[in-house]
Amino acid sequence: MSEIWSLFGSKIASILFMWAMIERYMPRHFRNFIDRFSQQLDKLLNPYVEIKFFEYSGSYMRSSDTFSAIENYLSSKSMAQARKLKGTSTRNSLVLKMDDYEEVTDELKGIKFSWSLRKIVPMEKSLSVYPASEKRFYRLTFHGRHRRFVTKTYLKHVLDEGKAISMAKRQRKLYTNGNGDGYSDKIGKWSHVIFEHPATFETVAMDPEKKKEIIEDLTTFKNSKEYYAKIGKPWKRGYLLFGPPGTGKSTLIAAIANFLSYDVYDIELTAVMSNAELRKLLIGIASKSVVVIEDIDCSLELTGQRKAETSEKEEASDGAVGVVKKQAEEGKKEKKSQVTLSGLLNFIDGIWSASNGERVIIFTTNYVEKLDQALVRRGRMDKHIELSYCGFEGFKVLARNYLSLESHDRFEEIRGLLEETKTTPADVAENLMPKVGNEDPERCLERLIQALKNSKEEATKKIEKEKETATIEESSGEGEDTEDAVKTCSRV
Ligand SMILES: Nc1ncnc2c1ncn2[C@@H]1O[C@H](COP(=O)(O)OP(=O)(O)OP(=O)(O)O)[C@@H](O)[C@H]1O
Ligand SMILES: [Mg+2]
Numbered sequence: 001m002s003e004i005w006s007l008f009g010s011k012i013a014s015i016l017f018m019w020a021m022i023e024r025y026m027p028r029h030f031r032n033f034i035d036r037f038s039q040q041l042d043k044l045l046n047p048y049v050e051i052k053f054f055e056y057s058g059s060y061m062r063s064s065d066t067f068s069a070i071e072n073y074l075s076s077k078s079m080a081q082a083r084k085l086k087g088t089s090t091r092n093s094l095v096l097k098m099d100d101y102e103e104v105t106d107e108l109k110g111i112k113f114s115w116s117l118r119k120i121v122p123m124e125k126s127l128s129v130y131p132a133s134e135k136r137f138y139r140l141t142f143h144g145r146h147r148r149f150v151t152k153t154y155l156k157h158v159l160d161e162g163k164a165i166s167m168a169k170r171q172r173k174l175y176t177n178g179n180g181d182g183y184s185d186k187i188g189k190w191s192h193v194i195f196e197h198p199a200t201f202e203t204v205a206m207d208p209e210k211k212k213e214i215i216e217d218l219t220t221f222k223n224s225k226e227y228y229a230k231i232g233k234p235w236k237r238g239y240l241l242f243g244p245p246g247t248g249k250s251t252l253i254a255a256i257a258n259f260l261s262y263d264v265y266d267i268e269l270t271a272v273m274s275n276a277e278l279r280k281l282l283i284g285i286a287s288k289s290v291v292v293i294e295d296i297d298c299s300l301e302l303t304g305q306r307k308a309e310t311s312e313k314e315e316a317s318d319g320a321v322g323v324v325k326k327q328a329e330e331g332k333k334e335k336k337s338q339v340t341l342s343g344l345l346n347f348i349d350g351i352w353s354a355s356n357g358e359r360v361i362i363f364t365t366n367y368v369e370k371l372d373q374a375l376v377r378r379g380r381m382d383k384h385i386e387l388s389y390c391g392f393e394g395f396k397v398l399a400r401n402y403l404s405l406e407s408h409d410r411f412e413e414i415r416g417l418l419e420e421t422k423t424t425p426a427d428v429a430e431n432l433m434p435k436v437g438n439e440d441p442e443r444c445l446e447r448l449i450q451a452l453k454n455s456k457e458e459a460t461k462k463i464e465k466e467k468e469t470a471t472i473e474e475s476s477g478e479g480e481d482t483e484d485a486v487k488t489c490s491r492v
Pocket of ligand 1: 206243247366424
């Protein structure tokens with residue numbers, strides 16, 4: 001056996017020696033021919049193509065987005081197929097990824113692909129100040145006949161899916177603009193906290209039809225990148241939410257942001273000093289975001305003027321106290337927002353608004369009739385959604401959320417009372433919420449029924465009082481009319 005091995009070794013050594021000689025003295029064109037021939041032979045024997053995607057790329061060794069998108073794309077396949085996995089923990093959860101040299105397969109439209117995680121380990125010690133590190137990369141292998149499909153379709157599919165997974169997984173943020181205290185470094189800048197509002201469409205109490213319509217609208221919007229590009233419209237959508245306080249406008253905004261997995265930019269318009277500052281804020285808004293301006297009626301110039309007029313009247317009547325008040329007011333006035341309606345309209349759909357598309361802009365108001373029609377016209381605010389008092393369907397959602405009740409004997413009684421009163425979902429929720437640790441759902445329902453009965457009674461009393469006042473006014477009005485008539489007659 002040892003003889004065979006030594007014979008084999010010496011044969012190999014002589015072949016290598018011969019090859020080195022041939023390579024050295026062979027004419028170049030002949031060598032090129034052999035290279036081409038060996039490549040053709042390799043193609044014939046191994047029809048598979050490989051693509052490598054390195055973890056770090058570029059001269060600054062930035063972590064590659066493509067690598068992390070592939071990592072996300074392969075995560076579920078790794079969980080199902082890989083025998084060796086690596087666990088890393090993020091803020092919220094534990095993530096499992098395939099270990100080095102593991103291999104998984106994927107399939108799209110009947111074509112099979114193989115992915116493996118490899119690394120290049122440096123052979124020598126680096127002289128650089130930075131220690132030489134391993135270069136990790138994903139290797140994609142596929143049959144050469146699918147080359148076109150891979151470059152045109154498959155890689156796009158992998159990257160899109162991978163990015164979508166990382167968008168859904170990422171820690172979302174709630175941004176707000178500077179606190180308006182005049183610090184120059186805050187002007188036109190956003191500060192943020194982690195967005196963790198738990199509201200979802202399942203927990204929002206509203207008419208099921210309306211809810212379905214909103215979900216469909218948002219889904220269509222989210223999947224319409226190409227459509228918006230085709231019709232030449234910036235990829236954004238405007239929502240106007242209106243209704244009395246406590247009907248769920250802010251809750252719905254959180255549900256929308258959670259549904260779309262977008263960040264939220266909550267603009268405090270009164271803290272924005274000028275249109276230019278508003279534009280700066282707009283430029284700082286990333287794509288995939290919900291931009292919110294709450295109580296838009298209170299932020300607009302019109303309302304501000306009305307308030308200013310009132311305070312001036314008060315000052316006039318207050319005398320000396322009024323002077324002190326006036327001085328304080330003047331100090332405040334210097335810092336008053338100069339954002340105009342046209343500045344706001346530009347913010348919504350001016351040329352700058354098209355940068356970083358994929359945005360939903362939401363305005364909320366308690367008084368829709370106060371708003372300038374230019375601001376809320378269709379095209380700017382594409383969808384007007386009224387959030388109203390709690391109906392029976394809304395109540396059922398709240399009963400499920402707060403008491404885990406699907407049905408109960410007292411539901412019919414509550415249905416009747418809700419129809420006869422104007423109760424906000426916030427009030428219903430407050431009454432349904434158990435007040436002590438393990439409060440019986442029966443008691444919570446009883447509390448709600450009592451509250452509804454009280455509100456019904458109050459409403460009846462109010463109507464009666466209004467009727468009384470109207471009768472008194474009518475009778476005194478008649479007297480005035482007669483007086484007027486007498487005066488007019490006497491003048492004649
Ligand atoms: N439609 C709803 N579905 C579920 N919960 C609701 C709903 N409406 C109100 N609530 C409850 O009432 C609270 C107040 O609601 P929310 O802040 O969304 O009302 P709003 O319409 O934004 O009021 P405002 O006009 O005063 O800003 C919420 O924290 C939530 O618990
Ligand atoms: Mg609100």
